[in-house]
Amino acid sequence: MRRRAVLTAVTLTGALALAGCSGSGSGSAAADLSVNGPYMPQPVSADMAAGFLTIINTGAAKDELTSVTSNVAGQVTMHSTMGGAMEEEPSFAIPAHGRLVFKSGGNHLMFEKLKRKPRQGQTVTVKLTFAKSGPLTVEMPVKSATYNPSTGH
Template sequence: MKPAGPPAVSLGLAGALAGTLALTGCGSSPDSSSGSAPELSVSAAYMPQPVSDTMAAGFLTVTNVGGTDDELTSVTSRASGRITVHRTVDGAMREVDGLTIPAHGRLVLESGGNHLMFDELKRRPTQGETVPVELRFAHSDPVTVDMPVKPATYRPASGH
């Protein structure tokens, strides 16, 4: 005759605990060791009225209040055949595959700095119009923003 007490209860408890731990992992963020998932918002978006029929620049700020970095990986718009992301270092701009939005931080795209470059404009946007753009990220859902077209000399008062 075998005693049926504690070993059966311990195995049942261990199985339940393992199941709970496995389920907890299902809802983790892209990098659960560094905190909560990215939480992105976009502000201060604008496009200076282009002087070219084929090219324009775009500026905005992406804020991440989440605990995990994210990355702006691409931008699309029906107003342009191609939009690229540019990093500016020491006055030289270069196309990059993405820009990091740090956890609890911001990615600022501004005149003279990192920015979006609209190539192959389908028509030149004019002051007062808005240009819808879709921002795509490595971990977060896409965000659609209406980018107002400002005068070519416009500079935000707060700088971003």
């Protein structure tokens, strides 16, 4: 009888310890980021290009895109477009269970000081850095200069 009480106490203690490991405050609410539909229209300029993609967050926490780098550009800047006016932004919020869309005519990436002019059929490597999540490396295909996707954004 005493042995059964000790085993029950040990089992309960173990269960409580395991429950504590998965409880709140241990980072269970996190962003879960992925990228959909990345592309770069073949640039018409030798020193500048645009890039587009959608960042999807299926996680329970928001995050923030803080910077973008690429092997093809001296710098990559992020821009918002409202009412036809383009403005450089230091970061973009990605809501929990939401998405951040960079598309033609809207928010977009600007690849400046191109080291080489990307050609249709090539890919450009892009590194996305976030405030909380680890970085994502994306292979961005170069499409025709007039490419405009009808789905995915």
